[in-house]
Amino acid sequence: MPSWLEVLDRRARLRAKAGLSRRLRPRDATEDLLDLAGNDYLGLSRHPEVTAAAAEALTGYGLGATGSRLVRGSTEPHHALEATLAQWLGAGRALVFSSGYLANLGAVRALVQPRTLLVSDAHNHASLIDGCRLSGAETVVTPHLDVAAVEAALAGAPGRPAVVVTESVFSVDGDLAPLAELHAVARRHGALLLVDDAHALGVLGPDGAGAVAAAGLGGASDVVVTATLSKALGGAGGVVAGPAELARHLIDTGRTFIYDTALPPAVAAGVLAATRLARTGAGLRAELAERAAAVTRRLGAAGLEVSTPTAGVVSVTAPGPETAVAWAADCRDRGVAVGCFRPPSTPDSRSRLRLTINVGLDRRDFDRALDVIVECAP
Structure with missing residues (x-):
């Protein structure tokens, strides 16, 4: 009978084969990635x-x-x-x-x-x-x-x-x-x-x-x-x-x-x-809604399958878990942080990039981030 550690190791290998391994990555306080992965919708965490x-x-x-x-x-x-x-x-x-x-x-x-x-x-x-x-x-x-x-x-x-x-x-x-x-x-x-x-x-x-x-x-x-x-x-x-x-x-x-x-x-x-x-942030909410709509327009025009946002969450369908990981990594290499959601984090077994709108980003940086996502698309 395999030991409990051998069982865990076998499960880890199976997850890796299916493209479902996860990795913790330390984030420096001075990191300069454009953040479309976190949930700081109104940019208040550093206000x-x-x-x-x-x-x-x-x-x-x-x-x-x-x-x-x-x-x-x-x-x-x-x-x-x-x-x-x-x-x-x-x-x-x-x-x-x-x-x-x-x-x-x-x-x-x-x-x-x-x-x-x-x-x-x-x-x-x-x-x-x-x-x-x-x-x-x-x-x-x-x-x-x-x-x-x-x-x-x-x-x-x-x-x-x-x-x-x-x-x-x-x-x-x-x-x-x-x-x-x-x-x-x-x-x-x-x-x-x-x-x-x-x-x-x-x-x-x-x-x-x-x-x-x-x-x-x-x-x-x-x-x-x-x-x-x-x-x-x-x-x-x-x-x-x-x-x-x-x-x-x-x-x-x-x-x-x-x-x-x-x-x-x-x-x-x-x-x-x-x-x-x-x-009192009505202006922030209006800007968030406009940016969410801009994501749908920009990525949809590029032929990507994009959800229609009602708030600050936008998902972009990826062909599979390994492709989603590679897409997110390519975006990161070009200075843009995006969410990468794969089973079991998704309710329907589909893999996605999840973008979260951050009005704390300069608008020019936000638009540049969308260009990177399109350019890195599989």
């Missing part, structure tokens, strides 16, 4: 007001939170950030976690009762999928964006508590869920709607409050919103926003909240500054 707020909190509180939120880690920046997020999203209360992944795991688990049915979109993020699996609840996976399939799943479980689980802007192709229709279906069947608004917060909706707010659902008692604080807000962490009773339940019972060291106070302070900038 002087954001870094100054983080630096002040770093001096005051030190490097880390030193404990969980309940033991030692719940600082004034955490509470100020939660109050601001709740007001922005129109929620009764917001609760900050150390990552968006943990926020999703905690939110899904918190909404599960005995006999709960979870109805999950087939293209949902891994954190939502894992939340459904770890909750132990029965989960029905419905075809992507298929409202009729969601209704059928709910109709097939009359009298049972249910939660419809979806992203708003999906993280691979950047398409938008029909949130108003999903909410109407969920409400007809007495179900809750859980929306991961990670890629829409700061980008869509009134004052950048996200896709849930854009759909007119902000503050609805049967809607729960989660998001990361690492995309348009340029920081780290996650949030669950909804009725105050949900936050109370998570504080009392949420394992990914209770047993996890808190988000560093300096990060919370920086994200708080970023929320203020994002809420």
Whole structure:
């Protein structure tokens, strides 16, 4: 019988043969690549007001939170950030976690009762999928964006508590869920709607409050919103926003909240500054939308298969995983960083380059990056 290390080695060789190996690459602080791979949509991660707020909190509180939120880690920046997020999203209360992944795991688990049915979109993020699996609840996976399939799943479980689980802007192709229709279906069947608004917060909706707010659902008692604080807000962490009773339940019972060291106070302070900038960033959002449209025009005119963006995510289909890796590497060699998404990171087994719009880039550099992507295309 092979040893466990031999088993791991064999699996690694199989992944390499299929073009699915991954590699960590250190990034220097002075790297000059044009960034169309990260999620800093509004260019706030290096904004002087954001870094100054983080630096002040770093001096005051030190490097880390030193404990969980309940033991030692719940600082004034955490509470100020939660109050601001709740007001922005129109929620009764917001609760900050150390990552968006943990926020999703905690939110899904918190909404599960005995006999709960979870109805999950087939293209949902891994954190939502894992939340459904770890909750132990029965989960029905419905075809992507298929409202009729969601209704059928709910109709097939009359009298049972249910939660419809979806992203708003999906993280691979950047398409938008029909949130108003999903909410109407969920409400007809007495179900809750859980929306991961990670890629829409700061980008869509009134004052950048996200896709849930854009759909007119902000503050609805049967809607729960989660998001990361690492995309348009340029920081780290996650949030669950909804009725105050949900936050109370998570504080009392949420394992990914209770047993996890808190988000560093300096990060919370920086994200708080970023929320203020994002809420008044209508010009940044307009520029982001124009650049997303420019990507579709430029790459589509070159004969590439490009998604139609609803926010800041654009995907470009690659012939296969090895081709995608080579394409991304060629772009990098010419000074442009792009995302390279291959199975199992893609929900449909197709490989892609994923481009994320960054309005922090000079427009001439942004246009040059698009030229490089076209010139390096297989």
